[in-house]
Amino acid sequence: MKNFAAEFKAFAMRGNVVDLATAVVIGAAFGKIVSSLVENIMMPIVGVLVGGIDFTGLVFTIGTSTIKYGMFLQSVFDFVIVAFVIFLVVKGMAHLKKKEDETPAAPKEPSAEVKLLTEIRDSLRK
Numbered sequence: 367m368k369n370f371a372a373e374f375k376a377f378a379m380r381g382n383v384v385d386l387a388t389a390v391v392i393g394a395a396f397g398k399i400v401s402s403l404v405e406n407i408m409m410p411i412v413g414v415l416v417g418g419i420d421f422t423g424l425v426f427t428i429g430t431s432t433i434k435y436g437m438f439l440q441s442v443f444d445f446v447i448v449a450f451v452i453f454l455v456v457k458g459m460a461h462l463k464k465k466e467d468e469t470p471a472a473p474k475e476p477s478a479e480v481k482l483l484t485e486i487r488d489s490l491r492k
Contacts, residue, residue, distance in 0.1 A: 421439040
């Protein structure tokens, strides 16, 4: 049993597993932000643009079953908006990364020898 526990610990502490767990937690938190953006900001604007149509109430009945196709349409619409927002965020982050990569690196500070030689040169010029 001790060997199994040691193997599990080695597996769980590998970098890939920890990175994946971190990504899942951050992704879940980001998903809440995007869902809030869609529900509280985007959908009211879209509702005004389409005349206040609420898809969630669209249903039809077959016998005793109710098919809520409006809920499906609303989910598809929410997905499209969420996907578009994520696309914009990723595109913005890529643009910032590109700018960061394009900025030239600061020149290296000269070594102690070069500084000493520069001081000697400057003092000889005087």
